[in-house]
Amino acid sequence: MKSQRHELILELVKNENIDTQESLQTALRSRGVEVTQATLSRDIKELALIKLSVEGGYRYSAPRLSREELRRDNKDAFNLISSSVISVDFAMNTVVVKCHVGMAQAVCAKLDSTDIENSVGTIAGDDTIFMLMRTQKDAERLVRELTSIIAG
Numbered sequence: 001m002k003s004q005r006h007e008l009i010l011e012l013v014k015n016e017n018i019d020t021q022e023s024l025q026t027a028l029r030s031r032g033v034e035v036t037q038a039t040l041s042r043d044i045k046e047l048a049l050i051k052l053s054v055e056g057g058y059r060y061s062a063p064r065l066s067r068e069e070l071r072r073d074n075k076d077a078f079n080l081i082s083s084s085v086i087s088v089d090f091a092m093n094t095v096v097v098k099c100h101v102g103m104a105q106a107v108c109a110k111l112d113s114t115d116i117e118n119s120v121g122t123i124a125g126d127d128t129i130f131m132l133m134r135t136q137k138d139a140e141r142l143v144r145e146l147t148s149i150i151a152g
Helices: 002-015 021-030 037-046 067-073 075-084 104-113 136-151
Strands: 050-054 057-061 085-091 094-099 119-124 128-133
Touching (some): 002 021, 002 037, 002 057, 075 085, 075 104, 094 104, 094 136, 104 119, 128 136
Antiparallel strands (some): 085 094, 119 128
């Protein structure tokens, strides 16, 4: 049930202008899914939904670096990340990606090409990548996304 609800939420934020939890709750209800505000809030956090600035306000959006999107749209990036990244962590707004020896630059190039939301820049060594994000919340979201990819 939860995974189906998550799929529906991702579909709704992709295809409709969902700007508040209330409008998301209404859209879910119109499709026969009853959910409490507390559950919806947890779903939004688990899906790492973000609010994008659009003309006239904001709207929810799924992050561009999602496991499903990478697997579907960019199999090379998904395979490279899932096979090369060992661990991911953050401190403040800096994400640290540990890779197998010699793989950091290739992974970094792929991450740069995915147009990660609110990424300021990246630096790669031989086995470590530093990614500067705009905020700590952005760093936390990216760590969740990358962790879900490498968890397999």
